[in-house]
Structures are given as C-alpha cells and as structure tokens.
Amino acid sequence: MPTFPDTPEFTGLNTPIGEEYALEHLPVEGRIPDEVAGTFFRAIPDPAFPPYLDDGAAVLSGDGMVSAMRFAPGEVSFAIRYVDTERHQVERAAGRALFGKYRNPYTDRPEVDGRDRTVANTTPVWHGGRLLMTKEDGRPYRVDPRTLATLGRYDFGRRLKSATVTAHVRIDPGTHELFFFGYEADGLASTKVAYCVADAKGNLTREQWFDAPYCAMMHDFAITEHYALFPIYPTTCDLARLEAGGDHWVHELARDSYLGVMPRYGSVSDMRWLRGPKGVSCYHMMNAFEDAAGHIHLDQCLANVNAFPFIQRASGLNIPPGENGARLARWTVDLRDGGDAITETVIGPPGDLPMIPAASQGRPYTHGWLLTMNPDMQGPPVAGGPVGAMFNTLLRLDFAGAPPQALALPPGHAISEPVHVPSAKDGHQGWLLTIVDQQTGPSEFVHSLWILDAGNVAAGPIARVAIPHRLRPQVHGWWVSAAELDAAA
Numbered sequence: 001m002p003t004f005p006d007t008p009e010f011t012g013l014n015t016p017i018g019e020e021y022a023l024e025h026l027p028v029e030g031r032i033p034d035e036v037a038g039t040f041f042r043a044i045p046d047p048a049f050p051p052y053l054d055d056g057a058a059v060l061s062g063d064g065m066v067s068a069m070r071f072a073p074g075e076v077s078f079a080i081r082y083v084d085t086e087r088h089q090v091e092r093a094a095g096r097a098l099f100g101k102y103r104n105p106y107t108d109r110p111e112v113d114g115r116d117r118t119v120a121n122t123t124p125v126w127h128g129g130r131l132l133m134t135k136e137d138g139r140p141y142r143v144d145p146r147t148l149a150t151l152g153r154y155d156f157g158r159r160l161k162s163a164t165v166t167a168h169v170r171i172d173p174g175t176h177e178l179f180f181f182g183y184e185a186d187g188l189a190s191t192k193v194a195y196c197v198a199d200a201k202g203n204l205t206r207e208q209w210f211d212a213p214y215c216a217m218m219h220d221f222a223i224t225e226h227y228a229l230f231p232i233y234p235t236t237c238d239l240a241r242l243e244a245g246g247d248h249w250v251h252e253l254a255r256d257s258y259l260g261v262m263p264r265y266g267s268v269s270d271m272r273w274l275r276g277p278k279g280v281s282c283y284h285m286m287n288a289f290e291d292a293a294g295h296i297h298l299d300q301c302l303a304n305v306n307a308f309p310f311i312q313r314a315s316g317l318n319i320p321p322g323e324n325g326a327r328l329a330r331w332t333v334d335l336r337d338g339g340d341a342i343t344e345t346v347i348g349p350p351g352d353l354p355m356i357p358a359a360s361q362g363r364p365y366t367h368g369w370l371l372t373m374n375p376d377m378q379g380p381p382v383a384g385g386p387v388g389a390m391f392n393t394l395l396r397l398d399f400a401g402a403p404p405q406a407l408a409l410p411p412g413h414a415i416s417e418p419v420h421v422p423s424a425k426d427g428h429q430g431w432l433l434t435i436v437d438q439q440t441g442p443s444e445f446v447h448s449l450w451i452l453d454a455g456n457v458a459a460g461p462i463a464r465v466a467i468p469h470r471l472r473p474q475v476h477g478w479w480v481s482a483a484e485l486d487a488a489a
C-alpha cells in the first residue's frame with residue numbers, strides 16, 4: 001500500500017482501501033425480508049496512488065470502485081472491485097499517479113495527454129439490463145453486474161456524441177425510458193449541454209445540445225411527466241483558470257441561478273429560462289412533478305452557497321454549514337404566465353442524498369427520505385466523505401401532512417445514502433438498505449448494512465448484516481432486484 005498524505009482526504013474513514021475483495025456468508029442479525037432479493041450496488045472513490053499535487057478536491061478524483069452486496073435466500077455476500085478505467089490502467093502500469101488536479105488536464109503529466117481522465121466513481125446506474133459506472137466529467141464505464149469486471153467505456157453503441165454523461169439520470173416509471181444529460185459536453189469550460197433519451201432497452205433515441213447561461217456544475221436534473229428541468233447554480237468554471245493550473249470550480253455568490261424548462265420530448269429551442277435567487281447551490285434534487293393546476297414543482301436540497309469546503313476555499317469564502325441557509329426547497333413555476341419568476345417554498349430541513357420510490361419519479365408524491373445531521377447530537381459528527389463530515393440521521397418526510405420520522409444514530413455513527421427496495425404488498429412502503437459506519441478508534445471502524453422498514457424508519461433496523469472488512473464512504477448506490485438481474489443474464 002503506498003503512503004498517502006496525512007490529511008482528512010486520506011485518513012480516518014477516508015483512508016484508501018487499495019484492495020479488491022469478496023466476502024461470503026456474512027453474519028446476519030434479525031430476519032431479512034423475502035422481498036429484499038437482489039443486489040445493492042455502491043460507488044466508492046478510492047485513490048490507488050497518492051496525488052503528486054496538493055488538491056483540495058482529491059476526494060472527488062479517487063479511482064472508482066464498485067461494490068455489490070448480494071441478497072439471495074439464506075446468503076448475503078459482498079464484493080468490491082476497481083472500475084478499470086483507462087486512467088486506472090495507465091497509472092497502474094506506471095505504479096504512480098499521472099493525472100493531476102480534479103478536472104484539470106493542464107496539471108497532468110505529459111505522458112497522459114489526451115487520455116481519458118474520468119474515474120467513474122459516482123453512481124452505479126442500472127438501465128436496459130446494463131450496469132454503468134458514471135461520473136459527470138466523462139462517459140460511463142460498463143461493468144458486468146455479476147463479476148464486477150469492467151467491460152469498457154460505454155457510448156451507447158457509438159451513438160452518443162456528448163463527451164460527458166451525468167451521474168444523476170432519471171428513469172420514467174411508466175415508459176422505463178432513461179433521461180440524462182452531459183454538461184461541458186464538448187470540452188472544458190464549455191456551455192454546451194447534451195440532453196439525451198434512451199428507450200427502455202437502452203437504445204439512444206434522442207440527443208440534442210443547448211447552451212447553458214454560463215458554464216456551471218450541473219450535478220443533477222429532474223423530469224416530470226411532460227417536462228425536463230435543468231437547474232443552473234453559480235458554481236462556475238473558467239478556461240483561463242484551468243490553463244493556469246487552478247481549480248475547476250469556484251462559487252459566485254453574486255451570480256443568478258436559473259431553471260431551464262422544456263417539454264421532455266420537445267426541442268431544446270423550446271427551452272424557457274426562469275431566474276432563481278443569486279448565489280444558491282444544490283447537488284441533489286428529490287423529485288419534480290406537475291400538479292392539477294399545471295404548475296411545475298422542483299424539490300431540491302438547496303443552500304445559499306456551495307457546501308464543499310474546497311470549493312469555498314477556491315472562491316475566497318468560508319461560510320460554515322450552520323450558516324449556509326440549507327433547506328429542502330420547492331421551486332414552483334407557471335409556464336403560462338409568460339414571466340421568468342420562480343416561487344420558493346421551504347418543505348423540509350437541511351440535508352442531502354434524497355431518496356424516493358422509483359415509482360414516484362417525476363410524479364406527484366407523498367413521501368421521501370433524506371439524510372441530515374441530528375441537531376441534538378453531542379460532539380462532532382464522524383469525519384469523512386467529500387464534505388468532511390458524515391450524516392448521522394435518516395429522515396422520512398411526508399408531504400401529505402404526517403409528521404416527519406427520524407432515525408438518529410448514536411454518537412460516533414455515520415449513515416450513507418440508502419437505496420429503496422419496493423414491496424409488492426399493498427400499502428407497504430418497502431425497505432431502505434443503508435451502510436452504517438461506527439467509529440471505534442481514531443482510524444478504526446465497524447461497518448454494517450441496516451435494513452429498515454421504509455414506512456417506519458424511527459423503529460430502527462429490522463435486520464443488520466455485518467461487513468467484517470474496511471469500507472470507504474460511498475457516493476451513490478442503486479438497487480437491482482434478482483428478477484431484473486436474472487432477466488439481463
């Protein structure tokens with residue numbers, strides 16, 4: 001194992017794993033529901049080699065690893081492998097890092113000029129019987145869902161023109177189409193955005209390009225039954241800064257945010273740009289939908305500044321989490337009034353990594369889940385992840401009037417983004433699967449997977465599966481049922 005810097009990006013929960021492994025017959029406490037049959041795929045950044053440059057955004061550049069926790073009758077197993085990207089291959093061959101700062105090829109070693117820089121470390125996306133490891137700075141890598149072997153870079157059968165694909169796709173629950181986009185679609189600091197649709201089998205059926213108002217970090221987007229929504233927040237990129245060896249992103253508090261709205265099967269020339277508040281930032285949307293009156297609503301984890309400390313530093317900002325105005329915000333627009341106004345309503349507390357049932361995607365919905373910090377917690381949260389602090393509370397939010405439910409973990413515990421497993425039982429809200437890390441020493445952790453009744457998260461886990469091996473904080477995950485995996489095999 002190479003020696004990594006003694007900094008928060010590489011120590012504690014963020015200590016690199018550097019190892020592919022597989023575990024069988026994991027110890028189970030409690031009873032796993034029969035409907036929890038399938039695989040929980042997780043994306044983990046794990047740098048194989050120490051960086052040769054100081055880079056605050058280093059956590060984002062860790063080589064992608066994909067893990068699979070499989071639930072079969074009477075057996076739970078876990079496996080993790082690197083995504084064998086071109087970058088991972090050339091660095092492994094050299095035995096050291098060759099790529100420089102996050103999303104800045106001007107800082108790379110000359111021998112990797114023109115090589116694919118993506119690390120495919122953000123979301124495992126399952127669609128059309130394919131598993132894709134995604135990261136927004138490049139094209140996905142396809143991975144075998146059973147062996148986790150990397151099958152190569154994926155470009156939709158050479159049909160995709162965009163050089164980038166988001167890690168936050170949306171799948172319509174009725175048509176099973178995949179809606180996605182890529183920004184900086186034709187190169188660094190570009191305003192070009194590709195908006196794409198693939199049919200239920202994964203065939204790319206539409207790709208249209210439009211210009212964003214400026215080059216912004218577009219981490220997520222949303223769909224409704226009839227519209228595609230493209231929020232633009234002022235975390236921006238500048239080519240001259242990159243050429244000078246600087247950071248990809250700075251956050252501009254004085255700049256307007258926007259919401260682009262177009263018919264989801266329409267032309268990008270029909271895009272309407274509505275104007276949002278200045279300086280706001282969001283990584284993840286919970287959902288979007290149209291109501292009976294024809295209004296369009298977008299529910300998002302919004303803050304008054306970008307929450308990533310290294311982006312604030314690059315921007316000359318230092319706004320602590322408690323003062324960033326974070327909230328679950330609903331933006332409502334009425335396309336019929338001809339104006340560009342957005343109405344904001346606060347519908348939930350600060351938090352991130354929102355989750356909804358797949359069947360609610362783009363539709364009016366009654367509930368969702370969100371990770372947050374327990375305001376009553378004594379002592380600091382577990383350090384880790386890109387923000388430097390891990391969440392310790394899971395909320396179930398009810399938009400139909402019921403009070404929120406909270407599962408607040410004890411001190412020294414951290415919770416990762418859950419996946420939702422639907423139930424076929426009438427009125428049952430399914431289950432949530434989530435990894436919980438318990439800190440037992442400065443760099444010692446005990447990891448387990450918790451299974452929760454999604455409709456009653458406050459009751460705590462109905463089953464726990466121990467993972468007796470080191471883990472690193474997950475970015476995003478995806479649940480694929482055994483039936484879907486079997487159908488694709």
Ligand SMILES: [Fe+2]
Nearest residue numbers: 219283284476
């Ligand atoms: Fe994300």
